[in-house]
Structure formats: C-alpha cells, structure tokens
Amino acid sequence: MQNLCKVELLYGKLLCKTKAINQQPVRYTRKPRWLPKAPTKMFRVPVRPQISPDENKELFRLYTNYRTTMKSIQEQLEYELETSYTGQEVLQEIANKEEVLWAKCMDVNDNWNAEVATEREQRLAKEREDRREEILAQLIEKEEDKKKKLEAVEEIIRLEKEKSKTYITVENIDEAIEKALDNVVDHKYALDLAGNIFKGNDPNEPTTGTMSFQTLGVQSIN
Amino acid sequence: MSVKLIGRTTNLYGKTLWEILGNLRTTGVGRLVTRNSYDRYEEPSFFRVLSVEPTAQIEDKARKIIVHAEKIFRGKHYKEPVEIYSVSYKPDYRLIPKDEEQLWWDRLANCKPREKFVPGSIELPPLMKLVLERDNKDSNIKLQLKIRGGRDNVAKSDITKIASYGPSFFKNQQSS
Numbered sequence: 001m002q003n004l005c006k007v008e009l010l011y012g013k014l015l016c017k018t019k020a021i022n023q024q025p026v027r028y029t030r031k032p033r034w035l036p037k038a039p040t041k042m043f044r045v046p047v048r049p050q051i052s053p054d055e056n057k058e059l060f061r062l063y064t065n066y067r068t069t070m071k072s073i074q075e076q077l078e079y080e081l082e083t084s085y086t087g088q089e090v091l092q093e094i095a096n097k098e099e100v101l102w103a104k105c106m107d108v109n110d111n112w113n114a115e116v117a118t119e120r121e122q123r124l125a126k127e128r129e130d131r132r133e134e135i136l137a138q139l140i141e142k143e144e145d146k147k148k149k150l151e152a153v154e155e156i157i158r159l160e161k162e163k164s165k166t167y168i169t170v171e172n173i174d175e176a177i178e179k180a181l182d183n184v185v186d187h188k189y190a191l192d193l194a195g196n197i198f199k200g201n202d203p204n205e206p207t208t209g210t211m212s213f214q215t216l217g218v219q220s221i222n
Numbered sequence: 223m224s225v226k227l228i229g230r231t232t233n234l235y236g237k238t239l240w241e242i243l244g245n246l247r248t249t250g251v252g253r254l255v256t257r258n259s260y261d262r263y264e265e266p267s268f269f270r271v272l273s274v275e276p277t278a279q280i281e282d283k284a285r286k287i288i289v290h291a292e293k294i295f296r297g298k299h300y301k302e303p304v305e306i307y308s309v310s311y312k313p314d315y316r317l318i319p320k321d322e323e324q325l326w327w328d329r330l331a332n333c334k335p336r337e338k339f340v341p342g343s344i345e346l347p348p349l350m351k352l353v354l355e356r357d358n359k360d361s362n363i364k365l366q367l368k369i370r371g372g373r374d375n376v377a378k379s380d381i382t383k384i385a386s387y388g389p390s391f392f393k394n395q396q397s398s
Binding site: 045046048068069071072073075076080 | 228344350359363366367368369387
C-alpha cells in the first residue's frame with residue numbers, strides 16, 4: 001500500500017500536479033505472510049461462521065443462474081460482433097462515411113488554400129511595387145552621385161588646365177632658366193632663439209623679421 | 223474420563239480409510255464403505271472396495287492409501303471404478319456392516335433416478351433489447367441457455383420452457 005502511495009506521488013510529480021488527488025497514506029494493516037502467528041493470537045480459535053442452509057441454497061441458485069445467463073449474453077454479444085465485422089454493407093457504409101468526411105475536409109482545405117492564395121497575391125504584388133520604387137530611387141541616387149563625381153573631376157581638370165599654363169615646357173624653358181637665375185633664392189640661413197633669421201655670412205645683421213617659435217616648432221635647448 | 227475438544231470445529235467425524243480397511247481381513251476387499259458427509263443426500267452413496275494399496279506413513283499424520291472402488295453416488299452407479307487417494311486420509315469414512323449390505327443394495331435398486339429440467343432459453347435483457355431495436359436488428363430472439371456438462375450434473379434443458387428475465391426467473395423450475 002505504501003508503494004502504491006509512492007507510485008501515486010511519483011506520477012503526480014511527473015504529471016506536474018500541484019497536489020496528488022488520491023493521496024492517502026495507509027500503514028500496513030497486517031503482518032507479512034511469512035511471519036509466524038502473533039503470540040497473543042496463538043490460542044485464539046476463530047468463531048465458525050454460521051451459514052443458514054436456506055440462504056446457502058438460495059445463493060447457490062442465484063449465482064448458478066447468473067453465470068448461465070451471463071454466458072448466453074456474452075455469446076450473443078460475440079455473435080453480434082462477428083456479424084457486424086463481416087457484413088459487407090456495414091463496411092461499405094463505413095467507407096462511404098469516411099469518404100464523405102474526407103470530401104468535406106478537402107473542401108475546407110481548398111477554401112482555405114484559395115483564401116491564403118489571394119492574400120499572398122496581394123502581398124507579393126505590393127512587395128514587387130515597393131521593390132520597384134526602391135530600385136528606382138537607388139538608380140536616381142546613383143545617377144546623381146555619378147553626376148557629382150563627374151563635376152568634381154571636371155573641376156579638378158579645369159584647375160589643372162589653369163595650372164598647366166605655368167608649366168615649364170620645351171618652349172619656355174629658357175625663359176624659366178633665365179628667371180631662376182635672376183631670382184636666386186638662398187635657403188642657407190640661421191635661426192636664433194628669438195626666431196630671427198640670419199642670412200648671409202654675418203650673424204649680427206638680421207636680414208628679415210623674427211619668426212615665432214610656435215610657428216616654426218623649434219625647441220629651446222636650455 | 224470425559225474428552226474435552228479444543229481448537230477449531232470440523233464437519234468430519236468417523237475414521238480414515240486405512241483405520242477401517244487396515245484392520246479387516248484381506249484389507250476389506252469386497253466390503254462396502256460410505257462417507258458420513260454423504261448422509262446429507264436422500265439417495266444411497268457408497269463405495270465397494272476392489273483393491274487397496276497402502277502408502278508410506280509420514281510421522282504422525284493420517285496414513286493415505288490408494289483404493290480402487292466402485293462408486294455409487296446419489297443412486298447412480300458409475301461405469302468405471304474410481305481411485306481414492308488424496309481424500310483417503312479424511313476421518314470421514316464409515317464401514318457398512320455385512321448384515322446391512324443387502325439393505326444398501328436394495329435402497330439403490332429402489333431409488334428413483336434424479337431428474338431436473340431447466341428452461342432452454344431466456345428472454346433478452348431489457349437494455350440489450352433496446353440497443354437491438356435502436357440498431358434495427360431482430361429483437362425478438364431468445365438467448366440459448368447452455369448446461370455445463372458434468373459427471374454429476376443431471377440437469378436437462380427443456381426447450382419448450384422460456385425463462386423470463388428477472389431476479390427469480392426459474393426458481394420454480396429448479397425446485398424438482
């Protein structure tokens with residue numbers, strides 16, 4: 001009985017019940033069969049049951065009749081079961097019923113499919129339209145980008161063309177040489193801590209103005 | 223000295239088969255023996271001993287023996303002899319004295335055979351009848367009652383009788 005309760009509890013847990021319904025702890029109601037008779041019951045003589053012969057006879061009669069009748073009823077039921085299984089008409093009827101049910105199911109399914117199909121068509125059409133617009137927008141954007149880039153490149157080309165007027169070429173190389181020779185630039189100069197530039201070989205005469213340390217980025221040694 | 227019996231009571235009174243037959247000359251072959259528990263029947267029931275074969279005594283227990291005997295039960299003489307072994311230890315047997323033997327044979331000859339007729343079929347139970355009507359089946363059928371075949375079962379089915387379905391449906395028929 002305890003085992004039974006345990007099993008019940010276990011199933012309750014397994015089935016995630018909050019509380020087992022049939023939980024009823026029962027202690028052992030009798031000793032195990034293999035233990036000997038209890039010392040207190042050793043000399044107890046059980047009272048013999050007094051069964052009246054009339055009652056006994058009546059019960060015997062009733063049970064005999066009951067069993068006989070039940071057997072015949074069972075036989076009848078078996079016979080009915082057999083006939084119900086083997087009857088061709090019954091089988092046909094069952095098959096027809098199933099067919100009707102199947103057709104009904106298919107009808108419902110088809111309707112549903114059609115419904116879903118229209119919905120899908122609408123959705124796909126909308127998506128296609130959206131996509132087309134998106135692509136168009138992208139194309140326009142790309143076109144504009146291309147245009148801008150082209151303009152920028154043309155600007156560069158224009159500037160370069162302007163610059164190219166001052167380039168030294170074979171024609172005007174002599175002129176340039178002469179010009180360079182005329183304006184000699186002397187890069188050899190010295191700086192003091194105050195940023196004065198001293199050109200030439202005399203350090204006491206500053207030829208040009210002062211330069212700030214910050215602009216030149218010169219660090220003082222001290 | 224009066225004997226005081228203690229413990230459980232029993233229906234059996236008398237002697238075991240070995241107590242009776244072991245003390246007789248030629249182990250009582252040809253003698254008649256009856257059981258006290260057969261006294262409940264009106265018809266004579268007894269055994270005629272044909273052969274006796276004792277088995278080993280086990281400690282203090284009542285000795286079992288193998289006895290082949292002609293059996294007459296409730297006024298019916300069995301065609302083949304029966305073997306008594308497993309019930310031979312029961313202290314339930316009684317020897318029929320030689321001068322009474324003829325009386326028992328006379329009783330057997332004079333007793334009329336038992337007869338019992340029971341209905342051969344029964345009406346359908348009410349619910350079953352309703353179910354059959356619902357299913358458009360034949361609900362006027364009768365259920366056949368089968369009698370279980372047994373050596374001492376004398377019941378015979380009377381096909382003309384039909385038992386009605388009820389709590390005491392063939393009480394009257396069985397009284398015979």
